[in-house]
Amino acid sequence: MKIKAAIIREKGKPFQFEEVDLQSPQKGEVLVKIRASGVCHTDEVAQNQMIPVPLPAVLGHEGCGIVEEVGEGVTEFEKGDHVVFSFGYCGHCKSCLEGKPYACENFNQINFGGVMSDGTRRLSKDGEEISSFFGQSSFATHSVVHQNSIIKVDKDIDLDILGPLGCGIQTGAGAVLNRLKPAVGSSLVVFGCGTVGMSAIMAANLCPCSNIIAVGGNEESLALAKELGATHTINRKKCDDIVGEIKKITGGGADYAIDTSGVEDFVKKALACLKFLGTAVVLGVTGDLTINVQEELMGEAKSLVGVVEGDSNPKIFIPQL
Missing domain, CATH: 3.40.50.720 (NAD(P)-binding Rossmann-like Domain)
Structure with a gap:
């Protein structure tokens, strides 16, 4: 599908709002329409390549939104759910199995390596692959995220203010x-x-x-x-x-x-x-x-x-x- 996203193409350069292609959710993934996103200092750090996320990339990692589609094997979420995004983790390493996903052995690859948990990318433009960030890339109209990275919230809570829960507030x-x-x-x-x-x-x-x-x-x-x-x-x-x-x-x-x-x-x-x-x-x-x-x-x-x-x-x- 076609979406709009804020792309960083060069170190330290301003974001460019462009139309890009977003693949459908794969196994274990969910398509979310972004409602709001916080802007964290870590996004600026990645923009300036202190965290060397492969460029071009769509940053943003304090997103929240509404589920539009679920991929194969997803049973925890359904269309219409309100969700908050958080960091990505593999779910099967020793730390994850011990209930410590913040210490995931694959944390850097999933969150800063520009790829999803399966090692592939979901974003592209004119055949050029675009890196993701924190497994979510919330500076966009839509995002495909792994089910590990989203948390369902009550629909009576104001979704617009919940994004920072996934990073700044929980940190x-x-x-x-x-x-x-x-x-x-x-x-x-x-x-x-x-x-x-x-x-x-x-x-x-x-x-x-x-x-x-x-x-x-x-x-x-x-x-x-x-x-x-x-x-x-x-x-x-x-x-x-x-x-x-x-x-x-x-x-x-x-x-x-x-x-x-x-x-x-x-x-x-x-x-x-x-x-x-x-x-x-x-x-x-x-x-x-x-x-x-x-x-x-x-x-x-x-x-x-x-x-x-x-x-x-x-x-x-x-x-x-």
Whole structure:
């Protein structure tokens, strides 16, 4: 079928809206008419080839929509279902069978390799194959996705606002609820007040943490963070000693810190603001990073961990959210 999609053809170049061909859903796949899509920083990262998705490609990975057709073997979905997209996974490797699809051994190929889970492509134009992204390519009017990557939602929920559940929201909330699991009364710092950071703040408020500190550079975002559960906010543009201020608020250091930016300085501050035995989580796409293991980790028995998609099983976690 003919659809319209936003295509990236060259590194760092603007998206081009073009008419392309989309194959029918194959075994285990579903055709979805896109209702809305979030725009995540990871899309920009792929556009600039920090994640080297083969070009040309249709990006987008926070989609939601309505099922129009199901392929062979699909029994969980039917035409008319409202669905939210999430990341792709194979479903048969050790991690997937253990209920940890975020650690799928084929994660990179399915989500960043430009192909579907069977190794083939569904998008093309004039005979030229076009890569997919996160197994969904939601910057389009329609998408063919594997049934592993979609979650049915109630039709009485406003579908237009649900797209970010599949990535940004589950990443931030999952980092808190699935990985850190802070005890009641813990202290947590969140660097960055975008979708991921705000989701982490809301999740921390559910635990509940006693001190939830939001660090950002925009007063409006910091005000929203306060509304969503932050007990304290720090404007990084106005504070000369962010780490010192955090230690003052927490009485010596935070139990946990989450960096959503991927910026080296903030990752290092996330470590530095921790108390003895504290844990820092990195959620942002990070380039080269130098850590002094003795001084920044072992000296105070701290931990630095990377979390993928909130350590989430989307089929379970997104309905919970």
